[in-house]
Amino acid sequence: MKTLFFSLIISIVIGFPAAANTSIVVVANTENKDIQLNRQQVRNLFMGGALSYDLEAISLPPKNQTRVLFNTKVVGLTESRIQSYWAQMRFTGRKKAPKEVASEKAVLEYIKSHPGAVGYLPVGVSIPDELTVLYSTP
Amino acid sequence: MPWRLWNFVLVFGLALLCNAHPIYAETSDKLQFSGFARVVLGYLDDKNAEYLNYDNSLSIDNESLIGLQADYQMMDSLAVTGQLIGHSGEQRDSGIEWLYLTYTPTNALKLKLGRQRTPFLNYSDVIDVGYAYPWATLPQQTYPRHFFSNFDGLMASYEIPSTLFLMNIEGYWGYFKDKVVVSEREMEAKTTGFHGLISHISFKNWNLRGSYHQGTTSVTLDDVTQFSGLLSQLGFSQSADSLATTGVTEVFQFSANYETVDYFVRGELNRIKADFIFVPxxxxxxxxxxxxxFPFSSYISYSKNTTDYEQPASDIPIGLSPVLDGLAYSYLNIFEQLPVNSSEAYTLGTRWDLQPGLALKGEVSLIKGADNESAFFNIKDTAFDREALLYLIALEWVF
Known part of the structure; x- marks a missing residue:
């Protein structure tokens, strides 16, 4: 909760456009438009776990406001804990962290051009018709 | 000493070269370099003992290290990974820690063949990557340093996804041969038929891990083997058998973590059972x-262990002749000299995440043991009360 509060304060101070949005949508480029995931599945996907679908998670950089919101509302861990988790996974050869792209706009561009790619965005961002919303936070 | 220093400098130089590029330096899409380093400054507030080689002077060369990892993706489903570590401490050898092939036929199944870390406990395969855990050091009471750090063999990992949880099952088989230090003695150890099964479940904020490991270990202790042979020749078979230097070792482990954005609770327990002398x-x-x-987390911890050696046999009669008395005394003396390392530790600390990939930790631990036991202390003065404060500051870096 404090992380969320801290992030919102930062957003207000630096005037990030997503500051007004406190909900997240998870968007994918899939042929099957009926896929729906729950929070546990989204968490698994972005923490490197296997899923029944062939999907590639992509994420935003660590200090990005939308990533902080995603960490808080979906993963349920602090950024530092997530960084520690990926250090453990990488140096034990178990899993690799999702590819990072620079901004929300770059997330959309990447998903559109890569079938199977999945990313998270703040609610309010215009989602192209060819993409599928897999999950929305309450 | 010069060789150890040379290894450390070599790995450090390679790491600097890699870090001349951005984080996760990629020379191409297929070849990736990454690494980790830790600098640990320690001080034991007692002049009468040492603990994990820390004494009452500031030291930085016990647990500081640097590691460099290279991953090369040869094909979509086949990769090779190598990891080189330079240790500053004398207790650990520098050099190649990992070298294995990874075959990933599906996104749920992974096979690794080669030299890998032993996954005994929750953090034992990542014990050198301090950035991966909140504490400045893993408690000696649960993570005894005599556990060997790698093995040669095959590991299979399979993930079972569900809408409610994620389950991972790992199984491995291999062998180990190297020098180990057990009960303050260095010895050549060889473990064959080394295998284990690990199950890991993530469910909401919970992470549970249970594992079982087993292997047949033989250690080279010429003096003990010769003495055992003598006892056997004289007909004292129970005493001779009790000095066995080969036996089955088993490890049972269970850990549970509960974590939220605001707090965490982590616990782990393990049992080590060994069938031969020197390993309690x-x-x-x-x-x-x-x-x-944010950006801090503060923690309190409690850790405790109890050790128990097998009792000596009693088939050598005492009081019948000076020769037999001498034999019995020599036999019992072996057991009396085994260090009993039961102890407990209370720890208070804080981790400060300076930036992604860089953290500073500070902690203080009160270590306590019974008056007649070693309790992991290297005792300099017999008046030592088996109680000391250990201060640690650790800078952790991954790149």
Whole structure:
């Protein structure tokens, strides 16, 4: 909760456009438009776990406001804990962290051009018709 | 000493070269370099003993290290990974820690063949990557340093996804051969038929891990083997058998973590059972809880272990002749000199995440043991009361 509060304060101070949005949508480029995931599945996907679908998670950089919101509302861990988790996974050869792209706009561009790619965005961002919303936070 | 220093400098130089490029330096899409380093400054507030080689002077060369990892993706489903570590401490050898092939036929199944870390406990395969855990050091009471760090063999990992949880099952088989230090003695150890099964479940904020490991270990202790042979020739078979230098070792482990954005609770317990002299049966556990207040998290921990050696046999008669008395005394003396390392530790600390990939930790631990036991202390003065404060500051870096 404090992380969320801290992030919102930062957003207000630096005037990030997503500051007004406190909900997240998870968007994918899939042929099957009926896929729906729950929070546990989204968490698994972005923490490197296997899923029944062939999907590639992509994420935003660590200090990005939308990533902080995603960490808080979906993963349920602090950024530092997530960084520690990926250090453990990488140096034990178990899993690799999702590819990072620079901004929300770059997330959309990447998903559109890569079938199977999945990313998270703040609610309010215009989602192209060819993409599928897999999950929305309450 | 010069060789150890040379290894450390070599790995450090390679790491600097890699870090001349951005984080996760990629020379191409297929070849990736990454690494980790830790600088640990320690001080034991007692002049009468040492603990994990820390004494009452500031030291930086016990647990500081640097590691460099290279991953090369040869094909979509085939990769090779190598990891080189330079240790500053004398207790660990520098050099190649990992070298294995990874075959990933599906996104749920992974096979690794080659030299890998032993996954005994929750953090034992990542013990050198301090950035991966909240504490400045893993408690000696649960993570005894005599556990060997790698093995040669095959590991299979399979993930079972569900809408409610994620389950991972790992199984491995291999062998180990190297020098180890057990009960303050260095010895050549060889473990064959080394295998284990690990199950890991993630469910909401919970992470549970249970594992079982087994292997047949033989150690080279010429003096003990010769003495055992003599006892056997004289007909004292029970005493001779009790000095066995080959036997089955088993490790049982269970850990549970509960984590939220605000706080964490982590606990782990393990049991080590060994069938031969010098390796005691050990029960250990730790419990730690911490509070997150970005960019800090503060924690308190408690850890405890008890060790128990097999009792000496009693088939050598005492009081019949001076020769037999001398034999019995020599036999019992072996057992009396085995260090009993039961102890407990209370720890208070804070981790400060300076930036992604860089953290500073500070902690103080009160270590206590019974008056007649070693309790992991290297005792300099017999008047030592088996109680000391250990201060640690650790800078952790991954790149």
């Amino acid at each position: 049966d050990t029960d250990g556990y730790f419990l730690s809880t911490g509070y997150n207040y």
